[in-house]
Amino acid sequence: xxxxxxxxxxxxxxxxxxxxxxxxxxxxxxxxxxxxxxxxxxxxxxxxxxxxxxxxxxxxxxxxxxxxxxxxxxxxxxxxxxxxxxxxxxxxxxxxxxxxxxxxxxxxxxxxxxxxxxxxxxxxxxxxxxxxxxxxxxxxxxxxxxxxxxxxxxxxxxxxxxxxxxxxxxxxxxxxxxxxxxxxxxxxxxxxxxxxxxxxxxxxxxxxxxxxxxxxxxxxxxxxxxxxxxxxxxxxxxxxxxxxxxxxxxxxxxxxxxxxxxxxxxxxxxxxxxxxxxxxx
Numbered sequence: 001x002x003x004x005x006x007x008x009x010x011x012x013x014x015x016x017x018x019x020x021x022x023x024x025x026x027x028x029x030x031x032x033x034x035x036x037x038x039x040x041x042x043x044x045x046x047x048x049x050x051x052x053x054x055x056x057x058x059x060x061x062x063x064x065x066x067x068x069x070x071x072x073x074x075x076x077x078x079x080x081x082x083x084x085x086x087x088x089x090x091x092x093x094x095x096x097x098x099x100x101x102x103x104x105x106x107x108x109x110x111x112x113x114x115x116x117x118x119x120x121x122x123x124x125x126x127x128x129x130x131x132x133x134x135x136x137x138x139x140x141x142x143x144x145x146x147x148x149x150x151x152x153x154x155x156x157x158x159x160x161x162x163x164x165x166x167x168x169x170x171x172x173x174x175x176x177x178x179x180x181x182x183x184x185x186x187x188x189x190x191x192x193x194x195x196x197x198x199x200x201x202x203x204x205x206x207x208x209x210x211x212x213x214x215x216x217x218x219x220x221x222x223x224x225x226x227x228x229x230x231x232x233x234x235x236x237x238x239x240x241x242x243x244x245x246x247x248x249x250x251x252x253x254x255x256x257x258x259x260x261x262x263x264x265x266x267x268x269x270x271x272x273x274x275x276x277x278x279x280x281x
Contacts, residue, residue: 022052022180025130029176030113031057031106035133035142037198038062038090041076042281043191044137044200046182049084053132057109058086061102063138065090067273076279093141096148103146107172127173128166132180136200139179146175194280199271212263215270216241218280226276230269241266 026032032053037044041062046052060080065073073090080088087105091098110127118124131146133139147167166174195201196211219227220239227233231244244266245257252258269275 018181019052022132022182025176025178025180026053026056029056029128029130030110031059031127031129032180033059033061033102033106033129033131033142034182035061035063035131035137035139036080037134037137037200038065038068038073038076039198039279040191040194040281041080041279043188043194044134044198046134049182052182057112058084059102059106059109060084060086060088061142062088062090063142064092066092066094067277068279069277072279076281091142091145093138093145096145099145103169103173110173126168126171128176129173130176130178130180132182134182134195134200136198139181143175143177143179147177197267197270197280199267208263208267209259212266213241216244216266219270219275219278222280223276223278226278230275 034045034049034053045060049058062073062077062080077088077090087109089098089102089105091102106129107127110129114124114127131139131143146169165177167177169175192201193206193211193214196206197215224239227239228235228237231247233239233243233247237243241259241262242257245251245259245262248262248265250258250261270278
């Protein structure tokens with residue numbers, strides 16, 4: 001089937017399957033850590049997250065915060081805390097400085113579920129939590145960060161599916177080592193394109209050229225100085241994908257700029273934080 005170059009597509013069957021699996025995992029835990037890409041604090045979150053998670057206590061981690069503007073990020077933390085009425089912590093997988101804060105906060109959020117267990121006459125047990133989020137926001141990196149100091153697999157638990165593997169983070173916290181994938185929908189194509197910018201969408205679902213042109217427009221509008229500096233455009237030079245290709249000497253037959261190659265490199269440079277540290281929402 002020919003790929004529609006103007007829209008990003010996901011398939012209902014995949015979404016339904018992902019939702020079923022996520023709900024099965026949620027039944028095993030006391031609280032969840034929702035991972036969001038800090039560059040897209042709205043676009044990489046799920047509109048109906050409370051409908052999906054139910055009453056599970058939630059901690060939001062703004063991952064890849066090292067790729068964002070710190071002043072803007074502080075504003076977004078306040079916005080998300082007010083909007084969601086849950087705690088928000090900025091983090092990145094490269095640093096362990098905030099590890100204690102994350103662990104202590106998720107244990108705190110799990111405490112009501114632990115108290116409910118104890119009221120039934122059972123002994124206190126460690127909190128059981130899982131990491132959820134859309135594809136490629138860094139869920140596995142967060143799991144690796146949390147489990148770095150403790151690789152002790154605790155195996156199957158009473159009433160818990162045997163296929164699920166748990167890692168003992170500390171005596172008070174067990175982590176499900178399989179990330180819960182929140183399925184994406186294609187209702188909002190603007191958000192879908194932003195997810196493509198950060199590589200949260202399969203490359204089979206979009207055109208590099210269209211995604212790069214949309215990214216280019218946002219960067220030039222919001223961060224023209226950083227764009228000019230990184231790509232060595234002077235103030236007189238017009239900012240365009242075509243001119244960027246010509247500056248890099250990426251030419252195809254007939255002397256035309258190689259837009260496809262330029263698009264791939266522009267997306268890569270943004271994803272790696274080379275152009276600058278940005279928040280696109």
